[in-house]
Structure formats: C-alpha cells, structure tokens
Amino acid sequence: MLQKSDNVRQKAIRTPEGRSGAIRRHPKRARDSVRHAANGIFSGFHSQRHLRIHFVLGALALVAGVVWGLSRAELLILVFAITLVIVFELLNTAVETIVDMVTTAYHPQAKLAKDIAAGAVLVASINAMIVGLLLFMDAERFRAVITTPPRSPHPMHALVAAFGLVVVLLMACKALGGRGRFMHGGVVSGHAALGFCLTTIILLAVPESPLVGALGIFLALLVSQSRVEAGVHSLREVLLGAALGVAVPVFVYKVLPFAVALVTRPLSGGVG
DSSP: HHHHHHHHHHHHHHOSOOOOOOOOOOOHHHHHHHHHHHHHHHHHHHHOOOHHHHHHHHHHHHHHHHHHHHOOHHHHHHHHHHHHHHHHHHHHHHHEEEEEHOOOOHHHHEEEEHHHHHHHHHHHHHHHHHHHHHHHHHHHHHHHHHHOOOOOOHHHHHHHHHHHHHHHHHHHHHHHHHHHHHHHHSSSSSHHHHHHHHHHHHHHHHTTHHHHHHHHHHHHHHEEEEEEHHHSSOHHHHHHHHHHHHHHHHHIIIIIIHHHHHHHHHHHHHHH
C-alpha cells in the first residue's frame, strides 16, 4: 500500500514541460556529489561568457601573482577574491536558470531576483579589483621584480598557479571540442592533465628526490592507462592531456621567470 502511494505521489509531479517525472534522488555517494558539482561548474563555463572571462582572468591573476613574488598570505587573499567572484557568478547563473524555468514572461519580481544576483557578482568583482590594485600597484615591488635576477617561484605558489591554469585550459579545450564533461570524456583527458601537472610540479620542486618523482610518474601513467582501458578516452586524448599537464608547470616554473627577466632587462638599467 505504501509503495502504491509513493507511485501515485511520483506520478503527480510534473516537469516544466508538463510531462510526468519521477522524483530525483540525491546522490548516495560523495564521489557522485563531487562529480555533479564539477559538471555544474563546467556547464556554467560552457554556457556563460562572463564566467569564462572570470576564469581566464583569475588564472592570469594567479600567474601574475607568482611572477610578482607575492607572499603566501597575499596569494591567499588573491585566491579568495578570485574564488568569491566565480562563486557569485555561478550563483547568478543558477538564479537566472531557475527564474527562466519558472516563467518566460516578464515579471517585476523575476527581474528583481536577476538584478540582485547580478549585483552580488558586481560587488565581488569590485572587491577583486580593489584586492588586485592593493597587491600589484606597488612601485617597490615592481622595482624588485625588474632588478632581481630570474629565479624559480616558490613550489607551492607555482602549484597553485599551474593548477588553476590547467583547469581553465582543460575546460576551454572540452568546451571547444563540444563533447565530454569536466572529468569525463572530451577531446582532452582531465585525469591525465591533472595527474601529470602534479607530477611535473613534484619533479621541478624536488629534483633531489628521484624516488618521489618516479612514484609520481608511475601514478600519473597508471591513471592515464585506466582512462584508456575504461574506454573513456583514446590514447591520443590521454597524450594531449599529459602534454597539457607537463607544459603548463614547466611554463610557470621555468620559462616564465626568464621571459619576464628578458622583457624587463631594458627597464632595470633605467631604474638602476
């Protein structure tokens, strides 16, 4: 009797299109919750131009923070400001989606809900701009950057910047490819990209520990092989992900400091 009552209750539920639909169950496992959340972020990145802009600017700001030689506390403040903008942009997208699902006609309350959500994004963006001005608009810091010989950034700082840049490039490649989700399918393997990104950071940051590096390479290869054997990615897609995961940390950790020194060398003579 209870089962029949549940079935009747489910039949009474209607979707926005008027079709009957079953009750959606919450994911039972934490892994499913994380996967759904990651897919939500990727869907927002794929569909919302402003969210793509925020992600790209955030990744570039992290790289600039590494080049600028921000301290750990300063970099933490920068990460928090970037995250705040992205979080409010995601919430704004969710509010707009729900409002559009409820009503397609103009309604003052619907407009008010969208305006308030957009206002939250604006406040977070202004906060991020203020944080950026306070952190980067420093004459003494600029003088130190252009006069100091090139050196590798702090490993943890490079890890944060490289990881953020890999995530943005990964979502961009999947969005341009037109298929796949954040960590499943697509033209580039996300598991291979993140695995080799972490391994490359370990190799660059701890060159005196070859055993740790070898273990990281083994784990990254194991993860990549599992994606091919599971049929989620082809060998080409896994190799592209691995190349992306290796190239970004090398760029942030090795190439970028020397490129900045090369560009600022003429300025250092004038400052001196």
